[in-house]
Amino acid sequence: MASSGENKDGSSSSTQRRYPNSMEGVLQMAIANTPTEEAASGDSQRTEPTPLDPERKEFLEKVFAEMYKDEVKEMKSLLEVVRLKMDSELEEDEENVEEALENLKDLSDTIDNAQDFHKVGGTQLLPQLMDHPRSEVRSRTFDLIANLVQNVPLNQKVMLEMGGIEKMLAAVDKDSSPTVRVKALYALSCLARDHEDCQRVFVEKDGFSVLMRAMQSDVEKLQIKSAFMLQAFFQMPTDFKETLFKMGMVHQLIGLLQLEHSPTHEFFMSALLNLVMDHQGCINDCKQPDLGFKEFLTAREELLKGKPEYEEEHSYCQQLMKVCFNGNHGSQTTIDR
Incomplete structure (x- = not known):
């Protein structure tokens, strides 16, 4: 069963608090939640927060801007590690690549960073990483892609143009690692869920047959996630039921x-x-x-x-x-x- 605050497919419950996913949003939240002098002194008559004075607002803007620049700089550094060591067979280098991919996944958890991942050249490495000989690298790559494409139209478009759907379908269907198959399906679901062009290509590339075979596999997580993705298609404006019926x-x-x-x-x-x-x-x-x-x-x-x-x-x-x-x-x- 899913933990409290999550649905069974791993998506967030609508009752959870939504936090800002941009630096501007964080700044606005900080301003809105800054206690006023009246609140600090116990005067409950004043309920509206007082805007920050210009000097303090400027200071906060600089802090958040610096944080943002640091994260972009960190992404560039991590991508350089991946670029230089992804073909190495040394165990230490392989571990460095896996750790870098994990850190990139964490950083790309915001829409701003996910967009900048593409802008700093990260998406150019993804096709090779999806085909990497090490299953752990492939698994972490698909986990990263799921973060990069979810609700980010720019990255969805780029992934579609580079043949990402075909690679994900192939991994779900044929990868030797059950973990990679599950992660690839997760990435595929994030990519196709709210993008009509991706849904069209998914159907054209016989994606429903891949889901059917996944549900017939002996990997329980893959079976369950395939059933969830199938149901997600029923909630979309396009009627896919006729295709599935046939x-x-x-x-x-x-x-x-x-x-x-x-x-x-x-x-x-x-x-x-x-x-x-x-x-x-x-x-x-x-x-x-x-x-x-x-x-x-x-x-x-x-x-x-x-x-x-x-x-x-x-x-x-x-x-x-x-x-x-x-x-x-x-x-x-x-x-x-």
Whole structure:
């Protein structure tokens, strides 16, 4: 289960406090939260903060500007380490590259730094790093890319132009390291989630087949993250359900659910429920007698009933029965995703 403050897919809860992601935002926050003389003396009558005097504001601006310059300078230094040592086979150099990538990932956690990563030449190294012979380097690279592209249109565009989607799909599908496959899928999800051109290329490059195979893999994290990404496509303006219907995704998900019960089934069940909602063709697929899906749902409901740890899966099971076999086909059915 996800920790408090996070959703199951690792995204932040909407109830968490949002902090500024730029130096200007930090400065504004500092100004807004600076105690006034009245507050410091216990005078509760004055509730509005007093703006900083020009001298102190100028001082803070210089401090934040210096911090910002230091981070850009640090990124340049770390990228130089990667550039000079990425082809070395010395263990010390390999460790230095891995550490540099980890530090770059931390630095790129703000939109300003993520944009500057490209401006200082960092993205030029990414194609080679995604194909690096060391799995640890590939893994850290995809983790870094996830930070670089999430909500950063400039980097999304650059990654698309350099063939990043194709490389990510290949890593998800074929990499020898399960960890790399999971990290590549995470980066792919961050890249495609809010970018229509990336979604289009994802579909053109048969990305849904890659997700299907990932859900059929023996890597549990990969199965779960694939199901999450599949569901994310259902929330996008473009209707991808018809494509998935024609691919036989309903049959694939039902087949996965009919394997020995495991924790992944909650996510497959939720994905299937999202897929059939408001799509008569998918509903008709579920009704095919040779699948025995109604009987399966009846048995699965009985198996999960009264078990708190399977409460959500049990709810999805009941909703699928209503949508597919009780005539309740509309989107009024609640899906907690």
